[in-house]
Amino acid sequence: MVTAPVVTAAVRIGIKRLDPAVPLPSYAHPGDAGADLHSAEEFTLQPGERKLVKTGLAMEIPDGYVGLVHPRSGLAARHGVTGVNSPGTIDSGYRGEVKLNLINLDPDHAVSFAVGDRLAQLVVQPVVRAEFTEVDQLSDTPRGHGGHGSTGGHDSLG
Numbered sequence: 484m485v486t487a488p489v490v491t492a493a494v495r496i497g498i499k500r501l502d503p504a505v506p507l508p509s510y511a512h513p514g515d516a517g518a519d520l521h522s523a524e525e526f527t528l529q530p531g532e533r534k535l536v537k538t539g540l541a542m543e544i545p546d547g548y549v550g551l552v553h554p555r556s557g558l559a560a561r562h563g564v565t566g567v568n569s570p571g572t573i574d575s576g577y578r579g580e581v582k583l584n585l586i587n588l589d590p591d592h593a594v595s596f597a598v599g600d601r602l603a604q605l606v607v608q609p610v611v612r613a614e615f616t617e618v619d620q621l622s623d624t625p626r627g628h629g630g631h632g633s634t635g636g637h638d639s640l641g
């Protein structure tokens with residue numbers, strides 16, 4: 484049986500434009516998880532260089548949600564440019580300018596950007612607040628203390 488897709492209502496996020504030259508975040512296609520964030524600066528990243536880049540935007544993410552700043556795969560694949568602190572966390576209470584902590588991982592080539600270039604994407608998600616409670620004992624599980632490759636993997640590395 485074919486069922487109609489569930490359409491989730493959009494979460495309203497107020498945006499304050501600090502720079503009129505920069506567009507609001509926008510989804511390139513219906514169904515995209517990330518809304519593109521644009522550069523408010525013209526700049527060049529030398530090989531290995533990183534920079535905190537202005538987006539020209541401040542925003543009001545509703546309580547109970549978070550904005551996660553993800554890299555764009557095209558920039559990473561074509562130029563080796565990605566986020567240093569990926570994904571960046573935009574807290575709901577943050578009212579400052581959203582900035583992008585970018586790095587050029589290409590060992591040989593510099594890359595230049597213009598105002599308005601799409602540099603990263605904002606994924607908005609609900610968040611659950613934890614109540615951290617100290618206990619004497621943790622429950623047993625099949626995984627137990629196994630981690631950091633305990634299930635194997637990387638066959639070529641043995």
Ligand SMILES: O=c1ccn([C@H]2C[C@H](O)[C@@H](COP(=O)(O)OP(=O)(O)OP(=O)(O)O)O2)c(=O)[nH]1
Pocket residue numbers: 552568570571572573574575577580581582583584
């Ligand atoms: O890529 C990012 C990551 C963070 N922020 C802003 C929004 C976020 O709410 C705030 C704090 O981020 P985070 O908690 O990751 O940084 P911190 O080093 O823990 O700083 P703080 O002590 O201010 O929490 O900085 C950005 O603009 N871009």
Ligand SMILES: [Mg+2]
Pocket residue numbers: none
């Ligand atoms: Mg913090």
